[in-house]
Amino acid sequence: xxxxxxxxxxxxxxxxxxxxxxxxxxxxxxxxxxxxxxxxxxxxxxxxxxxxxxxxxxxxxxxxxxxxxxxxxxxxxxxxxxxxxxxxxxxxxxxxxxxxxxxxxxxxxxxxxxxxxxxxxxxxxxxxxxxxxxxxxxxxxxxxxxxxxxxxxxxxxxxxxxxxxxxxxxxxxxxxxxxxxxxxxxxxxxxxxxxxxxxxxxxxxxxxxxxxxxxxxxxxxxxxxxxxxxxxxxxxxxxxxxxxxxxxxxxxxxxxxxxxxxxxxxxxxxxxxxxxxxxxxxxxxxxxxxxxxxxxxxxxxxxxxxxxxxxxxxxxxxxxxxxxxxxxxxxxxxxxxxxxxxxxxxxxxxxxxxxxxxxxxxxxxxxxxxxxxxxxxxxxxxxxxxxxxxxxxxxxxxxxxxxxxxxxxxxxxxxxxxxxxxxxxxxxxxxxxxxxxxxxxxxxxxxxxxxxxxxxxxxxxxxxxxxxxxxxxxxxxxxxxxxxxxxxxxxxxxxxxxxxxxxxxxxxxxxxxxxxxxxxxxxxxxxxxxxxxxxxxxxxxxxxxxxxxxxxxxxxxxxxxxxxxxxxxxxxxxxxxxxxxxxxxxxxxxxxxxxxxxxxxxxxxxxxxxxxxxxxxxxxxxxxxxxxxxxxxxxxxxxxxxxxxxxxxxxxxxxxxxxxxxxxxxxxxxxxxxxxxxxxxxxxxxxxxxxxxxxxxxxxxxxxxxxxxxxxxxxxxxxxxxxxxxxxxxxxxxxxxxxxxxxxxxxxxxxxxxxx
Numbered sequence: 061x062x063x064x065x066x067x068x069x070x071x072x073x074x075x076x077x078x079x080x081x082x083x084x085x086x087x088x089x090x091x092x093x094x095x096x097x098x099x100x101x102x103x104x105x106x107x108x109x110x111x112x113x114x115x116x117x118x119x120x121x122x123x124x125x126x127x128x129x130x131x132x133x134x135x136x137x138x139x140x141x142x143x144x145x146x147x148x149x150x151x152x153x154x155x156x157x158x159x160x161x162x163x164x165x166x167x168x169x170x171x172x173x174x175x176x177x178x179x180x181x182x183x184x185x186x187x188x189x190x191x192x193x194x195x196x197x198x199x200x201x202x203x204x205x206x207x208x209x210x211x212x213x214x215x216x217x218x219x220x221x222x223x224x225x226x227x228x229x230x231x232x233x234x235x236x237x238x239x240x241x242x243x244x245x246x247x248x249x250x251x252x253x254x255x256x257x258x259x260x261x262x263x264x265x266x267x268x269x270x271x272x273x274x275x276x277x278x279x280x281x282x283x284x285x286x287x288x289x290x291x292x293x294x295x296x297x298x299x300x301x302x303x304x305x306x307x308x309x310x311x312x313x314x315x316x317x318x319x320x321x322x323x324x325x326x327x328x329x330x331x332x333x334x335x336x337x338x339x340x341x342x343x344x345x346x347x348x349x350x351x352x353x354x355x356x357x358x359x360x361x362x363x364x365x366x367x368x369x370x371x372x373x374x375x376x377x378x379x380x381x382x383x384x385x386x387x388x389x390x391x392x393x394x395x396x397x398x399x400x401x402x403x404x405x406x407x408x409x410x411x412x413x414x415x416x417x418x419x420x421x422x423x424x425x426x427x428x429x430x431x432x433x434x435x436x437x438x439x440x441x442x443x444x445x446x447x448x449x450x451x452x453x454x455x456x457x458x459x460x461x462x463x464x465x466x467x468x469x470x471x472x473x474x475x476x477x478x479x480x481x482x483x484x485x486x487x488x489x490x491x492x493x494x495x496x497x498x499x500x501x502x503x504x505x506x507x508x509x510x511x512x513x514x515x516x517x518x519x520x521x522x523x524x525x526x527x528x529x530x531x532x533x534x535x536x537x538x539x540x541x542x543x544x545x546x547x548x549x550x551x552x553x554x555x556x557x558x559x560x561x562x563x564x565x566x567x568x569x570x571x572x573x574x575x576x577x578x579x580x581x582x583x584x585x586x587x588x589x590x591x592x593x594x595x596x597x598x599x600x601x602x603x604x605x606x607x608x609x610x611x612x613x614x615x616x617x618x619x620x621x622x623x624x625x626x627x628x629x630x631x632x633x634x635x636x637x638x639x640x641x642x643x644x645x646x647x648x649x650x651x652x653x654x655x656x657x658x659x660x661x662x663x664x665x666x667x668x669x670x671x672x673x674x675x676x677x678x679x680x681x682x683x684x685x686x687x688x689x690x691x692x693x694x695x696x697x698x699x700x701x702x703x704x705x706x707x708x709x710x711x712x713x714x715x716x717x718x719x720x721x722x723x724x725x726x727x728x729x730x731x732x733x734x735x736x737x738x739x740x741x742x743x744x745x746x747x748x749x750x751x752x753x754x755x756x757x758x759x760x761x762x763x764x765x766x767x768x769x770x771x772x773x774x775x776x777x778x779x780x781x782x783x784x785x786x787x788x789x790x791x792x793x794x795x796x797x798x799x800x801x802x803x804x805x806x807x808x809x810x811x812x813x814x815x816x
Contacts, residue, residue: 064094067115069105071098072128073204079127081426081475086121086255093118100479102412104132125255126248209289212241216286223279234278241285242269259433261470268463272790275456275463280790284467287791291798312383313404317348320392330382331399341391349382350402351393359387403744411490421765422478422499429471436469443784460790464783467793468776473800477768480808485761488812493744494754501740504724506758507705508659511751512696512718514710515665515672518728519651519679519748520641523553526561527622528638530613537567539627539635544569545587546594554623557639582625593628594637600626604633621674640671648679650748657755660704664692664718692718709743709751726751757811764811768804775800 074080080098083105087096092113097106107118115131122129201210215237223230242265249262265288272281317330318340325340330348333339338354341347347360359371362384371387374380380393382402399405444462447453482499489496496502513519529536544562547555548569562569572592575585582595593603597614600606606614606626610633617624622638644650651661662682665672669685676683684695692708696718699706708722719725719739727739728746743750779796782788 063110064108065111065113066106066108068132069107069119069122070130070132071103071105071122072130074098074100074103074127080479081429082125082252082255082257082260083122083127085257086125086252087118089256090114090118090121099412099483100476102483104412105129121255125251126244205289205293208241208244209286209293212237212286212289215240216282219279219282231276231278234282235273238269238273238278238282238285241282241289242266245285245288259437261472264433264437264466264470268466268790271459271463271466275459277460277790284790284794287794287798291794291801294798294802312346313399313402314346314348318342333395333399335395335398337395339393339395341386341393343386343388343390345386347380347382347384347386347391347393349393349395349399350397351380351395353378353380353391354394355392356389358389358391361385361387407490407495407744411486411495420500420503421762422482425475425478425769429475432474433469433471436466436471440466440469461783461786464788464790464793465780467790468779468783468796470797472797473772473775473804474769476801477772477804477808478765480805481761481764481768481811484808484811485757485764488814489754489757491814492750492753494750494757495742495744496754497740501724502758502761504705504758505707505741505755506762508707508724508755510660510662510699510704511654511707511709512662512664512692512699512722513681513748514728515663515667515675516641517746518709519647519663519681520643520675523641524557524623524639525642526557526637527640527642528617528636529561530617530636530638532610532635533632534627534629534634536635537565539637540565541567541569542587542592542629542634543594543625543627543637545572546575546583546585546592548572549575550583554625554639558637590630592630594625597624597626600628600633604628604631606633610636619670619674621671640674643675643679644746644748647748650750650752651679651681653749653752654755657752659755660699662695662699664695689717693721696721707751726754761811764808768807771807772800772804775803 071083074083080100084096084098087093087105087107090109090113092110093107094110095108098104105122107113109115109118119129199206201207219230219233219237222233226233245262246266249260249266252258252260253263265285269281269285272278272284314330316327317333318325319328319333320338320340333349339348339351343358353374353376355376357373357375360374360380361371362381374391379396380391381404382397382399383404397403440462442462443465444459447458448455478499482502485502486496486499489502496505516522526540529540531539534542540558540562543558544567547558548571550556550559559569570588572585572587575583577583578595578599581599582593584591584593586592593600597606597611604626610626614624614626614636617636617638620638620640622640624636624638626636627634654661660682662684663672663676663679664684664687666687666689667685669683672683672685684691687695696706696708700721700723706722707724707726708718709726709728710719719727724741725739727742741754743754775796779788779793783793
């Protein structure tokens with residue numbers, strides 16, 4: 061539906077899940093609103109609505125509930141349903157590599173970076189920019205809730221003082237002290253009731269406090285209101301911790317950049333950098349934008365963004381991220397993404413959106429609490445009424461117990477048990493480069509029992525490397541030196557592998573003249589007065605005699621899945637160079653970690669069977685080769701029919717049908733743009749070991765959620781019993797509720813610890 065718009069708001073002052081629930085209920089009832097998603101942790105609200113919706117009325121409704129509201133982003137067209145990949149996504153860059161060493165048109169940019177201009181334009185909504193509070197920041201005592209808590213605490217202390225000095229007016233002093241804190245709470249309770257949430261925590265609190273005054277428990281009423289405010293404040297501080305963990309990522313990006321223009325540099329705001337601008341990054345500086353190095357070579361410390369402990373060496377043509385730290389040499393970088401669209405900004409936006417989408421467990425808890433809270437009110441009423449009416453109990457004693465039951469029953473801790481854990485996990489994952497699109501994906505990852513991997517660029521580096529240099533008529537280093545001379549200036553992946561190996565070994569290639577590519581055969585040139593040819597064994601056999609041992613060596617290398625190029629110097633076979641797309645350094649360990657978790661692994665590749673089997677044997681993984689994209693999709697379906705819960709890991713383009721068919725589709729490595737757009741989850745930094753970390757994080761999160769639910773319901777159960785038998789009263793009741801909420805939140809925050 062093209063007339064459905066989406067507006068995102070920043071909402072300040074939310075500190076627990078009941079806040080989100082109240083806002084959700086109120087906004088959902090507004091005219092033209094079709095869907096609402098609220099995230100306490102991100103401090104955001106997403107509203108899907110039609111063109112008739114009054115955004116100013118929505119803002120007023122939310123601010124009436126006691127929250128600060130500002131528009132966060134634009135009104136955008138409703139995005140298309142996930143996984144509707146176009147037919148153009150189904151090509152497979154693995155399929156049938158021609159290893160004949162032709163140097164023409166080898167397009168290796170499989171990660172379509174175009175078509176990225178669908179960012180919504182900023183919506184200018186009249187009257188929405190007057191209240192720019194944003195999410196609560198700064199010290200707690202400067203916020204509205206902090207000031208109210210201090211005022212209520214001071215009123216309580218003064219009331220105690222007056223009570224000691226003038227016992228006759230003690231009751232009135234405590235009633236006044238209670239109303240200092242209760243009036244804002246009661247106002248929020250009434251607004252929430254009018255907006256469709258009659259059983260809010262504020263309403264339960266107001267009934268309990270007024271009821272306590274009626275039965276003359278004024279001192280306790282004032283103390284309970286103060287303790288309630290302290291509890292809300294603690295919840296806010298805890299929720300802020302989870303919020304800050306992801307926000308701190310944005311602080312990594314420097315505010316200024318050194319822009320190069322007409323041969324001169326000047327300092328400009330980083331957010332003003334346009335795509336294509338050239339910036340200078342001095343040694344030790346943080347890089348201020350995503351870009352590609354056009355001059356210089358340096359070790360980049362990517363730990364702040366990727367968690368990678370050792371600096372990564374980068375040279376001309378390599379990509380760099382905003383927020384990473386340049387090492388020991390100046391770099392010139394061409395900007396490839398505007399500030400609002402760099403890797404960190406997209407990660408933050410993705411995590412915030414993920415936090416807004418509810419997990420199955422969270423949806424269940426929400427439904428449960430809708431019946432649970434009214435149920436608590438009924439139980440509290442029965443506790444207050446039945447013993448005095450039918451069992452000769454004292455009215456004031458049982459009404460007091462009923463009020464305590466009302467406070468114990470508050471569902472705050474229960475409702476926040478799931479979103480707090482999920483938000484903490486999403487944040488912890490994002491800091492490691494593990495992106496999951498919402499709680500449902502996070503829950504699903506822990507249930508995977510089989511994972512299908514793409515080969516090229518997923519289990520392997522995605523580019524060939526020289527693995528063997530075999531000397532025949534010339535020594536190995538001379539074979540490499542002459543081969544590098546032929547390949548100088550070529551951008552063919554096999555040529556780059558040879559040049560990379562020569563640079564690694566410190567070999568300076570001589571100058572070649574008369575260089576020309578022979579289509580499908582190889583390349584020839586004159587080097588140091590000798591005619592040199594490098595190409596496929598078949599083409600080399602036309603220029604030199606291949607002895608039997610040469611053919612045997614070539615066959616053995618081919619059987620290992622390696623591409624072999626032979627070097628012929630003046631009609632004599634000088635040597636052979638073997639290359640292969642080698643497995644990632646951590647691939648074997650990463651696959652073993654998955655097997656240790658009891659997860660079946662299989663490689664699905666379009667590459668030729670010989671190469672695939674050689675890599676599979678080295679990594680110890682089952683191999684299915686020479687597959688078209690639809691074959692990969694079919695195999696995923698077969699695994700599902702066998703009873704497996706299947707994850708598919710690929711580069712996000714050539715595996716689109718299989719990614720869509722799998723229970724969880726995970727995009728990996730270089731295809732960052734695609735990874736963030738299409739799959740359910742993404743591993744930004746291409747580590748195979750991160751797949752096991754992701755599933756482990758999911759399992760830890762589900763354990764944490766179970767602990768939280770047991771903790772919140774268990775504490776309530778204990779205090780319910782002790783209240784009815786007369787051991788505990790109103791004070792412990794409110795402490796049970798607040799204490800449970802704070803304990804649940806702190807337990808969830810344990811998930812923020814760095815992932816190892």
